Amino acid sequence: AQSVTQLDSQVPVFEEAPVELRCNYSSSVSVYLFWYVQYPNQGLQLLLKYLSGSTLVKGINGFEAEFNKSQTSFHLRKPSVHISDTAEYFCAVSETGGFKTIFGAGTRLFVKA
């Protein structure tokens, strides 16, 4: 069975500062990893995903994430955040060869002016 732990429930940060949202996962088999963003009163939208290959994955809106197999982590980063990045961010994992996706509890990113 897989699990996902998002280590921070809330992350406040000033505009134009860098940010890292942390995600650790647990699985006995190889996995695919995802980050989704949810703006208020909207559904989730994919930011980026890791399936295979390069461990550094670039996504939309200037976000990137690095897959670290030894530390079972998939942290999300952005070098300079904007007010518009204020949202809920979800890390998710699914087994390769499977269809079930497990989502973390989410990290609320709050960007302050």
Add this chain to the structure above:
Amino acid sequence: EAGVVQSPRYKIIEKKQPVAFWCNPISGHNTLYWYLQNLGQGPELLIRYENEEAVDDSQLPKDRFSAERLKGVDSTLKIQPAELGDSAVYLCASSPGTNGNEQFFGPGTRLTVL
């Protein structure tokens, strides 16, 4: 291209009443998911369809919840009777069905049970 459509967006009902949610996935997407999202939590899978077949309904509380996707396109999720603890957002998502593909989410239906 139209996204995943859900209706209604909001629903308020009294406990013990029935309620139904509707979802129209992206055209051509064979896989359809219903998720439950409690406040401050991530989505939790209720049921997954491959075309019209429910291939994973292990987390669906079958005593009060039911779902259907009769023609393999749109889907309905029903709760009868609703309980106070069912208050949550119900999300529908679809994907082309290939493992590793992203899921496309609808805006959700926010259910409040009084």
